[in-house]
Amino acid sequence: METRELRYFVAVAEELHFGRAAQRLGIAQPPLSRAIQQLERRLGAVLLDRTSRTVKLTEAGSVLWIEGRAALEAVDAAERRTRRAALSVTGRPGLALVTKASAARELLARLLDAYAAEPGTVPVEVILCGPGEQGRLLREGRADVALLHRPFDSTAGFHTEELSTEGQVAVLPAGHPLTARTHVHMADITGLPGLPLPRWPDPDGTYPPGPGPQVRDHAQLLQLVALGRACAVSPESCRAQLPSDLAAVPVLDAPTVTTVIAWPPHSRSRAVADLVRTATRLQ
Amino acid sequence: METRELRYFVAVAEELHFGRAAQRLGIAQPPLSRAIQQLERRLGAVLLDRTSRTVKLTEAGSVLWIEGRAALEAVDAAERRTRRAALSVTGRPGLALVTKASAARELLARLLDAYAAEPGTVPVEVILCGPGEQGRLLREGRADVALLHRPFDSTAGFHTEELSTEGQVAVLPAGHPLTARTHVHMADITGLPGLPLPRWPDPDGTYPPGPGPQVRDHAQLLQLVALGRACAVSPESCRAQLPSDLAAVPVLDAPTVTTVIAWPPHSRSRAVADLVRTATRLQ
DNA sequence: GGGTACCGATACCCTCCGGGTATTGATCCG
DNA sequence: CGGATCAATACCCGGAGGGTATCGGTACCC
Numbered sequence: 001m002e003t004r005e006l007r008y009f010v011a012v013a014e015e016l017h018f019g020r021a022a023q024r025l026g027i028a029q030p031p032l033s034r035a036i037q038q039l040e041r042r043l044g045a046v047l048l049d050r051t052s053r054t055v056k057l058t059e060a061g062s063v064l065w066i067e068g069r070a071a072l073e074a075v076d077a078a079e080r081r082t083r084r085a086a087l088s089v090t091g092r093p094g095l096a097l098v099t100k101a102s103a104a105r106e107l108l109a110r111l112l113d114a115y116a117a118e119p120g121t122v123p124v125e126v127i128l129c130g131p132g133e134q135g136r137l138l139r140e141g142r143a144d145v146a147l148l149h150r151p152f153d154s155t156a157g158f159h160t161e162e163l164s165t166e167g168q169v170a171v172l173p174a175g176h177p178l179t180a181r182t183h184v185h186m187a188d189i190t191g192l193p194g195l196p197l198p199r200w201p202d203p204d205g206t207y208p209p210g211p212g213p214q215v216r217d218h219a220q221l222l223q224l225v226a227l228g229r230a231c232a233v234s235p236e237s238c239r240a241q242l243p244s245d246l247a248a249v250p251v252l253d254a255p256t257v258t259t260v261i262a263w264p265p266h267s268r269s270r271a272v273a274d275l276v277r278t279a280t281r282l283q
Numbered sequence: 284m285e286t287r288e289l290r291y292f293v294a295v296a297e298e299l300h301f302g303r304a305a306q307r308l309g310i311a312q313p314p315l316s317r318a319i320q321q322l323e324r325r326l327g328a329v330l331l332d333r334t335s336r337t338v339k340l341t342e343a344g345s346v347l348w349i350e351g352r353a354a355l356e357a358v359d360a361a362e363r364r365t366r367r368a369a370l371s372v373t374g375r376p377g378l379a380l381v382t383k384a385s386a387a388r389e390l391l392a393r394l395l396d397a398y399a400a401e402p403g404t405v406p407v408e409v410i411l412c413g414p415g416e417q418g419r420l421l422r423e424g425r426a427d428v429a430l431l432h433r434p435f436d437s438t439a440g441f442h443t444e445e446l447s448t449e450g451q452v453a454v455l456p457a458g459h460p461l462t463a464r465t466h467v468h469m470a471d472i473t474g475l476p477g478l479p480l481p482r483w484p485d486p487d488g489t490y491p492p493g494p495g496p497q498v499r500d501h502a503q504l505l506q507l508v509a510l511g512r513a514c515a516v517s518p519e520s521c522r523a524q525l526p527s528d529l530a531a532v533p534v535l536d537a538p539t540v541t542t543v544i545a546w547p548p549h550s551r552s553r554a555v556a557d558l559v560r561t562a563t564r565l566q
Numbered sequence: 567g568g569g570t571a572c573c574g575a576t577a578c579c580c581t582c583c584g585g586g587t588a589t590t591g592a593t594c595c596g
Numbered sequence: 597c598g599g600a601t602c603a604a605t606a607c608c609c610g611g612a613g614g615g616t617a618t619c620g621g622t623a624c625c626c
Contacts, residue, residue, distance in 0.1 A: 045369030060369035067361035078350035086328030086343035157440040157548030265440030
């Protein structure tokens with residue numbers, strides 16, 4: 001199977017319309033129809049149920065859609081990583097590390113310092129992204145390693161090593177009655193009048209229904225808490241970045257957050273291995 | 284990047300010889316040279332250092348070799364799974380489960396029974412393979428789910444759920460002095476005169492150096508123990524399959540063995556999800 | 567040191583595959 | 597019934613991909 005055929009099929013599977021799919025691919029409709037027919041013949045499988053009015057995926061078509069998308073991602077990742085590796089000979093970055101913009105600031109700093117101090121290391125490019133995007137960047141080959149936070153981020157199909165675990169704290173406006181307590185429980189903060197927990201976007205970018213304001217990153221979150229419009233539950237380490245108008249109280253029964261370093265399972269690069277080793281020896 | 288180009292490059296990267304690679308690919312050498320040049324031009328990266336006598340991988344070439352192989356595996360897996368999904372409409376198997384020939388016999392039986400009893404299930408084809416091969420079969424798309432045993436099998440880049448954990452026992456010829464003991468430690472059995480621990484093959488099929496006989500599967504192992512040529516450390520559940528001329532003694536400090544069910548991380552199939560759910564609820 | 571074997575690159579030709587335009591045929595809708 | 601929509605078919609063309617012959621450079625050997 002050629003990647004061209006796969007791209008064609010994925011386009012049709014997503015548009016469920018040959019004309020639109022062809023347009024999206026930048027080709028005419030007839031060659032697209034032919035390519036799909038040929039693919040079906042070669043696979044010995046009907047991928048699409050089509051009348052002259054509608055196009056639907058068959059069982060086999062659904063499988064090829066999911067599996068094919070993953071395969072195309074792998075091909076693109078291979079291409080991107082190769083390009084980056086080629087640049088690193090002449091140009092700068094040898095390794096790209098991705099993490100959430102708002103997390104693990106101190107851990108990351110220590111990691112980069114420790115790694116840079118090792119002999120034979122390469123420059124590390126740090127990519128900061130929004131929550132939940134690390135996995136995608138890693139899969140797409142835009143990064144070589146990631147710092148993830150369980151259970152928030154999925155460790156989807158990567159190798160991981162645990163780096164540190166921490167409890168969580170409730171982040172509240174300074175002066176809120178609860179800030180006088182030495183600790184709270186989840187039950188204490190889930191139903192606070194006027195201070196709902198915010199909603200984070202799903203992986204597809206939409207927000208789950210519910211009360212609470214929509215947030216996209218940690219800065220927005222803190223802003224909302226400062227404004228007295230929400231309260232939040234965050235990993236303990238966020239305390240270091242907390243402005244003076246916010247206060248934090250440990251939440252005893254909130255799930256523990258584990259920071260892990262993750263990388264693609266087949267990675268054989270010496271640089272990735274070194275960085276992971278450095279990270280696990282940090283503590 | 285087309286899979287054809289990738290296959291060509293991987294062949295050259297593995298042979299380090301254009302002639303042999305071309306032969307392996309079933310084409311002539313000149314078109315292969317051209318294809319690689321074209322790939323290098325498109326990527327803007329030198330992949331191979333070549334003189335008229337030798338061919339070596341560059342840094343970027345190594346990256347593309349590793350990443351490209353993984354990508355090709357993903358493409359092949361997509362193709363195979365699609366073919367199987369198409370067959371399952373007309374023909375038999377809807378789901379392929381792979382496990383070691385010698386392990387989890389009882390657990391597997393219970394799982395298959397429980398799954399078959401659920402509504403809306405599909406036929407499950409059971410594939411038995413040698414130790415350490417499950418991951419490969421899963422990656423290649425020859426199977427949809429696998430039963431693995433940590434820490435022996437790598438859970439490489441899959442999603443997993445733990446099913447059960449068990450201790451390990453030393454398997455010895457019946458009548459051996461140690462069989463009188465209620466338990467032993469690793470130290471008791473590592474240096475037994477005439478009863479070395481056998482050697483298992485590495486993933487590449489070669490055996491690590493050392494004393495101990497070479498074994499490829501559990502049957503060979505038991506055979507060797509029965510012959511008084513080796514002793515073994517195996518998961519407790521193997522006791523049920525132990526012939527009368529062998530005896531088992533718990534090893535207190537041997538690593539615990541965890542049976543996990545594993546599947547490709549992007550799998551969206553209802554059948555896989557059902558099977559996993561059934562498995563986790565087994566206990 | 568020249569001859570030779572080896573090996574990747576180049577030159578050149580040819581075929582067929584992938585893409586384009588024009589049209590058909592089927593289905594739904596007013 | 598007529599028009600609109602959409603996938604399939606018919607037909608043509610250009611170029612990408614493959615083959616053969618040959619070149620040019622390097623190591624080896626008598």
